[in-house]
Amino acid sequence: METLTLKERAAHISEAANRLSDELARTGFPEPSFELGLPPPLSNDAPETPALRSKLELLQMVDELRSLLTDPTLQLTSQMRNPALSVHPIIRLGIAENFPPEGTTVQDLASKLHLPESLVGRLLSHSATYHIYHESSPGYFVHTAASRALSENDGMRQYHMVGLEETLPATCKTASALVQDPLSEEPESCGWSIQNDTELSLFKALANMPDRANTFAEAMRWQSTLPGFSHHHLTEVFPWGSSEQQLTVVDVGGGVGQVSQALLDHSPDVKCIVQDYPEVVSRGQDSLPAKYKPRITFQSHDFFKEQPIKGADIYLLRMILHDWSDKYAIKIIQALVPALKPGAKVVINDRVIPAWHQAHYLVEREARDSDMYMLAFQNARERTAQEWSALLKRADGRFQLTRVHQPPRSVLAVVEVTWDG
16 A cells, blocks of 8 residues: 555545546536436446546545544444445345335335334434445455554454454344344344344343453453543533532442542542442452542442432433343333432433434444444444433433533533433
8 A cells, every 4th residue: 555645645536536527527427426326437337447447546545545544443343334244224124125216204114114113214324324225345454553453452452353253243133133023122132142043132141151251341341441432521521529519429330430430530529339230349349449449339239120229419321221222221211210319310421323414424324333233232222312312201201301412522422311200
């Protein structure tokens, strides 16, 4: 691959684009557009012409530029980012084939195909970020910063292994899971379970696979260290505490207490109770630095069961609900209700998929890619702000979505919810 400056690359791209435009004009064909698609000389089965050569040259240069400017952690999973490479469900479920040229509504298309309207909308929204429905082009792995980082960073290597050995095979089976039962909200009704020939959900199955479970856990821990997942995005958004008031925060599913430690670093008056499975709680207690022990305690708790800490000020759910379908996310939220006092806060720290035209389509694409991964892993989902609001109302009408804050460089948003009971 050539070593070029950004300006040199831009100049080469401009030259190729000009040649392509001039050649199309000379032969009397329109330029490609999202409305019209590709003119015949640029289609995959077109004979070799100057226009087709310019097209391929331009695609390669643009792809190199994108690889150059893409964070290595995202580039490593690029093979999973094209829906066609995973036999996208919109093909298997007949959505693409039955999408009329003149357009239609999600409601009408879902009715025609006898599919849930929410599922059809979710799949179409993901595909729309690619501007394609069922075309793809092969890619190649470039030995750049991404591959060097892969060889040098153990956490990144495990993350990539999970991508290749867990995520990619699971996404390839997602359509099969949806064909079997598009209405299911059970975690085992997913591509991962089909790929692994098990009737268990991901988390239950990995409990019997210690090596794979450890790789998966280490990959997730490494991902949580990336700047976009930094705890400071959460602590700096919410007024967790002040010198006039001590706040009690219940960190539900809080692992070994890393987020709670970040909260105390930001607001010393906060008191945190970290809840998780017994074995996780034990590790958290053993590894907790002494300076946090006066204000951080641990408790074994299953978040599907009634919340035992009554009357706390804040109940934090960080990267919990996206692991579950609406059916189970509602159960997790409802388990909090008996413990809530009027005015208590539930803080959800999770992705919020941007609304249409709210962000650049590449930003939305990344969020909807994650949505497809969650669908493949646990029949779970990421959610838009509107979907978060609807989920809370389904759980209990006394939940009020107070604010959704998206820190500029954070992958996760902060969804602030107030209990009006």
